[in-house]
Amino acid sequence: MVCTALAAAWDLLHGRIPNRITYTGMLAGVVLRGALGGRQGLLDSLAGGLVGGGVFLAFFLLRGMGAGDVKLMTAVGCLVGLRQTLVITLASAIAGGVLALAVMLFYRRGVRTLRNLGTLFRFHMRFGLRPHPEINLENPEAVRVPYALAIAAGTFYAFGMILLQG
Numbered sequence: 001m002v003c004t005a006l007a008a009a010w011d012l013l014h015g016r017i018p019n020r021i022t023y024t025g026m027l028a029g030v031v032l033r034g035a036l037g038g039r040q041g042l043l044d045s046l047a048g049g050l051v052g053g054g055v056f057l058a059f060f061l062l063r064g065m066g067a068g069d070v071k072l073m074t075a076v077g078c079l080v081g082l083r084q085t086l087v088i089t090l091a092s093a094i095a096g097g098v099l100a101l102a103v104m105l106f107y108r109r110g111v112r113t114l115r116n117l118g119t120l121f122r123f124h125m126r127f128g129l130r131p132h133p134e135i136n137l138e139n140p141e142a143v144r145v146p147y148a149l150a151i152a153a154g155t156f157y158a159f160g161m162i163l164l165q166g
Helices: 002-014 019-061 067-080 082-106 110-127 147-165
Strands: none
Touching (some): 002 147, 019 082, 067 147, 082 147
């Protein structure tokens, strides 16, 4: 949780996530889970990192998400293992949708966003899953969502559920 809280704060303030946060999280997850759970803990950590990072890698390859978000989700996966990575990924996606909606409303870009979604849908139906030449994070007019905040929200949700089940 500390890793995602730090990353979210940095992403909000600076628009990026430093490698020292993500790589430290990955290393800590692999070492701790390996030390505490032996071979099974190590494998669970690696599986969590691969699944968490892999899901977000697809969005990065389409230029819809930054590399820091991918590395952060990889770190989260390494720290929590495969089972909780799945919960956090889903919760982060929901939080990300709410956050994107809030950003869209804040910047009054509802019509433009819906038009862009339609354009992206048609583009991907016609050309497959490849980056759109204009609607991507490299476009200087793009409004960026600090997605580390959504990952942190998903992580806090998952830990809250664990505490409630206690």
